[in-house]
Amino acid sequence: MPNDAIIYSGPYEIRRLRRRRDQRVQEYIFQRSKRTSNPPLNCTMCRITKLVLYLIVFFVVLGLFTAGMAFLVIHFRVPAEKPGERKMPGLCTAPGYFVGDVKHILWSASRSKELGAFRRQMSRLVKPFGMDGDTRMLPCNLDDSWGYTSGKPCILMKLTQALDFEAVTYNDGITLPDEAPDELYDYIVQLATENRLNRIWVACEVTAPENLTVSIDYVPFRYFDADALFTRGNVFLNVSSENESGEIMENPGLRRLIGVQFTNLPNNLDIFIRCQVWAKNIPLDVGSAKFMMHVTAPVSATTESDYLDGLES
Template identity: 30%
Template structure:
């Protein structure tokens, strides 16, 4: 008896239209599959990913908790020489030009036009808002106190300068912009734990320090004033033409940043010390390049990297 061979033929799947194929992909009533998987298959893969991501999140959270155990929210782990900031503070100036011209350092305005110089005074209003006496808010104002060389800040307290007494350079006087004699505010950048090494001995003053600043320090020292405990400030024109056009300068309330502001230790409410530089009679209609420097034995200057100094231009029409 001859074996009967059974021939089997492969039947191709039926040709389905796009909509019919998509409908069957969403729900196949013959196999009970939804989007290519049965309910049991979907349950297994969902359970797998829930467990997988839960373990992953738990591991990440545990590592983050361990990491935060090594940090103090109030004290940086790397300080001074061991930090990226280093030990050489820079200077900043206010008011800043508009954000639309972020690379500019030019302060240019027309003194006879309130709308024109109003931008600069509003910028100073916003910057100095934190320096004005305000009601206690979240305990910040409670940490601030008036200071002077005979009255440094108490432990846990910080100094609040009385900027309203700064004569020409206050809000009530529009910072003198309407008189073509603007005030530019300088601030020393904060470095945690940095303590200035003050120039209070005329025999150790650097040769490149301006002569008028040397005379000022010598006068303070001869009268045994406590104000010698200061990070000194100087502002000069960068070229001989700028020196000729810059005119007389006043430093308010004094010519530098008082030593009792240092070191910065991140005390709540801390405010960087300020110096208002009043340019009494800059030449009108002329662009003046100005460089201001902070002076201490451990502040080093580099014009190209702007270390320990700041550059800006002033033009008053």
């Protein structure tokens, strides 16, 4: 047989060498299986006791850490309860949404979705007072859209409840601080002496752009009647023959609500407005509100000749 016809089958091994090689492979597999195996633990009483102690220590440490964090938050972040201290009122307004400390009111008479959101916000503020609230704010809502479709938009302003708070009012123009607007001073001076008492004055003014002729009206008045304003209910004498008891209850919250109506607002222009509540013991930082009003209207198309005529004029 020629050598080219022989098929090579690998190196020759005797049985003894092959058996040793197989033993080493089996031993290696066995040792590797011992390193990677995870045999079940023996559930002895000692092991169970250690596990229970570890769990108890873990939950005790976790409870101490949680209690410490809660103490730090309550002590440094949450103001202390002072039920005997009288709280001062704040100022709540509608509609709009806050961008920083300025409330933006953007609308267009043709966008029903925006007007619907405004109606819901303002109706939510008036709804707790029932028909009395709707009647009080009727001059602001003659178009059933709070003036936003008729060019006379309204802003609702409400003093928040502060039980037993007694406002110290400015009863004459001389006592007004220097920061008060001159227009408010002129308004108070024109009133009779009896019409200046116990009234928290409201003043709104256009801050930008300057020299803008915007008419501002207050509904129903430009003040909050401070007489027993922050009580749960006021009792007044009713002299009508229909009421046998002679007493009627008034919701004082109704007198904490007024409207500010604007007219002659220019279209497509950002108008910044600041409203302030003036009382001696109500700080301006809690009794002030800033607004940015912008009414969008379609702009008529202009031709080149109109543009040139505008430049010549």
